[in-house]
Amino acid sequence: MIGLCFLLPAIYCYLSGRAWLAAFLLFFLATAGFQIIPVQWMAMPPLGVRKAYDWVLLFTGIIVLIKPQILAGLFAWKHFRILVLYCSFLVVLLLYSIFVKEIEVSVALRVFRNFIFFISLFLFLPLQPADFEKIWKGVVYATSIASVLYCLQPLLHVGILNKVVSDLDEDLQLGIVSRYYNVPVFICPVLFFLFYPQHTFHIRFRKILLGINVLAVLLTQHRNLMIAVLFSFFLYLIFNNKLRLGNAIIYCTLSIGILIGADSFLNNRLSKGLEDIGKTSLNRQTEQFQNVSLSDLSTTEFREMLFMERLDFVSKNQTRVFFGIGLMTDDSKKARNLRFYVGAPDEDGNISQIANIDIVWASMLLQLGIVGSLIFIFLHLTLLKEFFMQRRNPYMQTGIFYIVSLFISSLYGSVIAMPFTMCMTMLYAAYYFRLTVHRVNPGKLCPVSTSR
Known part of the structure; x- marks a missing residue:
């Protein structure tokens, strides 16, 4: 019911000339109020809404019914041909899953919907440049509030944000800082906006917000996330001609000092993780997967074996190379025939x-196959290339940093494949089209206008 209370105003705003507010409400819905509202409160099964981000698809369906011409942004389809290929592949994969693999229709559609949030691009195309600024500012402030709550969790030893998975009990016994995995989902793009001085993005309390979000990143104890943020910061320095030799030495020294201090504060978790990477042996790949003892694997080795077992399975069959096992989940009857030995135990052990x-690529290999996974990767690389062509624009720079950070963090997570992530990526894509196409032919970008 809470989701419906925000969906209806979003539809009204979109149709009445306040599309920027509607877009912000969509990000609010997709993330369950930026993770502040319990996920179960956002569900509404009678409307087919079982996940918070399903509200975005419901919103899209309603808008397309009212204004079907919204999908007629032909320039986006023509210029961004990889999007046509990706869309076509998903449709073929859906048909293959239902009629060839005979996967339950409800299961296939449920997986299919996770990959179609690129359609949000066409909702964002009518936005004006000032609208994008308002949306991103709203995301910065909302995410910063979520970061404050995230930072309070280790102090209070209570999960405040939703989607909590925590080492709380074990950490309390060891007397170290508790680790929570429910980090604000848009913390990376928010940090990237806060890199810039006040006159670039007019964000109030910029330094305070920057400190809060940096602290949140440190408290995640997520090595790849920290690396992604630091790497993006150095890209920021390079793009803006701020990386002179003296500054480079200072920034490197500060970065190393911060990481060493954080490592000591977090009971050497970061250095232990690097030791795991160093000890990871490629020899394990030649072992029989069924003979592997999961308890003997480090976290890095576990992820490597998880990925390699799925890759080995998919690559042995030509059809699976193209379509994987189809759009299937663990609760499908067809999944009972699978025999993987490396993976996390479910509730039944x-x-x-x-x-x-x-690691997102393990599941993606199974559901999209090698070909589908490569199309997904090329989709993001194409955007990265296009954004790089407009790298003098600070908004496009943050888009570059965002995609780079997604790839870095994808080695130890699944954020890159999440629906709300695709929505944010498409918001950047829409800004790119507004920046480039609108200069040449304003009417060519989108056949409808939703902004005042």
Whole structure:
């Protein structure tokens, strides 16, 4: 019911000339109020809404019914041909899953919907430049509030944000800082906006917000996330001609000092993680997966074995190379025939065959195949290339940093494939089209106008 209370105003705003507010409400809905509202409060099964981000698809469906011409942004389809290929592949994969693999229709559609949030691009195309600024400012402030709550969790030893998975009990016994995995989902793009001085993006309390979000990143104890943020910061310095030799030495020294201090504060978790990477042996790949003892694997080795077992399975069959096992989940009857030995145990103690949050590419290989996964990657690389062509624009720079950070963090997570992530990526894509196409032919970008 809470979701419906925000969906209806979003529809009204979009149709009445306040599309920027509607877009912000969509990000609010997709993330369950930027993770502040419990996920179960956002569900509404009678409307087909079982996940918070399903509200975005419901919103899209209603808008397309009212204004079907919204999808007629032909320049986006023509200029961004990889999007046509990706869309076509998903449709073929859906048909293959239902009629060839005979996967339950409800299951296939449920997985299919996770990959179609690129359609949000066409909702964002009518936005004006000032609208994008308002949306991103709203995301910065809302995410910063979520970061404050995130930072309070280790102090209060209570999960405040939704989607909590925590080492709380074990950490309390060890007397170290508790680790929570429910980090604000847009913390990376928010930090990237806060890199810039006040006159670039007019964000109030910029330094305070920057400190809060940096602290949140440190408290995640997420090595890849920290690396992604630091790497993006150095890209920021390079793009803006701020990386002179003296500054480079200072920034490198400060970065190393911060990481060493954080490592000591977090009971050497960061250095232990690097030791795991150094100890990871490629020899394990030649072992029989069924002979591997999961308890003997480090976190890095576990992810490597998880990925390699799925890759080995998919690559042995030509059809699976193209379509994987189809749009399937663990609760499908067809999943009972799978026999993977590496994976996280489910509630019954059985190895999860398809779903995992450790490395996104393992699940993607199964559901999209090698070809589909490569199309997904090229989709993002194409955007990265286009954004790079407009790298003098600070908004496009943050878009570059965002995609780079997604790839870095994808080695230890699944954020890059999440629906709300695709929505944010498409918001950047829409800004790119507004920046480039609108200069040449304003009417060519989108056949409708939703902004005043």
